[in-house]
Amino acid sequence: MSRIGVVGAGSFGTALAIALAEAGRDVTLWARDAEHVADMVATRCNARRLPGPVFPTSLTPTADLSDLTKSDAVLLSLPMQQLEPFLGRNRDVFDGMPLVACCKGVSLQSGNGPTAIIDQACPNSTSAILTGPSFAADIGRGLPTALTLACANAEAGETLQSLLSTPVLRLYRSTDPIGAELGGALKNVVAIAAGIVIGAGLGDSARAALMTRGFAEMRRFAEHSGAAPDTLSGLCGLGDLVLTCTSEQSRNFRYGMALGQGDAFDPAVTVEGASTARAVAHLAAQRSIDMPIATMVAAVLDQNLSVADAVQALMNRPLKEE
Template sequence: MSTQRCAVIGGGAWGTAIADRLARNGHTTTLWAREADVVEAVNTRHENPRFLAGAALTPALRASSDMADALDGVGLVVYAAPSHVLRPVVASGASFLPAHAVLSVATKGIERETMALMTDVVASAAPGHPVVAVSGPSFAVEVAAGQPTAVVAACADADAATLVQSAMSAPEFRVYTSDDVTGVELGGALKNVMALATGILDGLGMGYNPRAALMTRGLAEMTRLGVALGARAETFAGLAGLGDLVLTCTGALSRNRAVGVAIGEGQTLEEALAGKESVAEGVLNTQSAKALADRVGVELPIIDATYRILFEGRAPRAAISELMARELRAERD
């Protein structure tokens, strides 16, 4: 594996874990963060207590709040900023990107205003570079702890996908490649909505039967929308679809599931989100997914029900009853 000069843009938990992984792989890596306390902690104490508490980072990783400094001479850039600020963050550094740089985006989401996938946001804000989507079942704290993890790097440019695969892969971090960018990105975004919905069930005190039904039918909805938008159905049976769905719907570390649990227990959306340092992307993704489905005419009953609970004040138990009372049909419809 040849070493790269790398930058990771976004000092949250996931960005920090990726930057640590790249630095441990021998790449000269800079983590860009806007928060001064994050930069200071990474550089002096080799930790990020604000977003990734308890993780010991390699001393080889350095941090900077200067975008030009972070991007100087890089061959690979990984963007990990939240979806709602990704476009301005990418644009702010576009003029500093070397012409040869390969761009990658580890943010999972759909831009609410434009319905654009994250790779399209990056390509629009920093044109002229291949853009690789990285997605899959990967809690940041477990990646930082060296837990065995597998993800997907997707790009129409096979060389760019292979470069990301080579740069990130390690004995404890396995990266597969794909050319189905739409499927990989939608899987990563839509599973957050299903994690919210699963959390609501758990908050209501429901059992394993409803959870299994929701996850299975939720995967059918994810696949249905993905195929309508040009993705391949089989992608949703892989790491970026089923794999990430299982993780975020069942894992206690899932922020989206935790917000759903709070709502199921009776909190409002505003109360459930109050005081949260990290973003629960599923809230934004619920709005975007519904808008995308309305645009292409795809039926997504679980996502619609989640939208009504989050934004229209529908009682969770009433929404569940409405789902169960829908017209009977064949499973493969």
């Protein structure tokens, strides 16, 4: 039986662990909170982060990272800003193992994406990223989901694709991790902007325009960063963008709606797009990349610009060809 380790018992890590265990893998799910682990062991579910789905018998929660060292691959389902410090502290545990990032964003600390962080911290590991249009609740319920698995090493990517695909989790392989991870990161920024549009009452036509121009920004930034031109047209870019900008299951979209409505948002909810907007706006300024939507989102988040002023600034940009 194949053995999979999952680091991070949030909603997405838990959902992946359940899906893989349901498909016959031996899965170990790590959480840092021993009390949380004890609750999961006792109840055979993760009521804190993913209420409802029951753990298959082959899913074992643990608070001991050493329990993951015999895994055929380890999925790193941590918030983006935690990935770099986590691997820095635990590189000796994971270096040499196949490591698959399951987070979306850009590090505020280094400006790197997930696979670059893995490569630097664990140079003897094979790095990959699993990304695309998906909600943890759907995966946990066994609903069909398609994702992109990107690994620069084609042979290793094929092995991981076979290892991690299930009857309801269909993985499409790519050798462009830069494009895949930037698609997943940048769409969260656009989703915040789309939420602002809807929250401010600007309508679906404005959201459609925002998504279209946001996708152009995503491609521009990704290609400037070395991504293949067509990568973002797939699941990890356009597919993820459509889902995240049109569903209130998306935390980034809900956060944007709260901003647009002038409402408070639960600070306990991780909104990856907020950190990504700041990082991308900084990098775009450094590299002279035109990213008006990301720049406006970052300015609104930092309270340097009101929602009304941001909308006016975008609408008053010079007219040009599409």
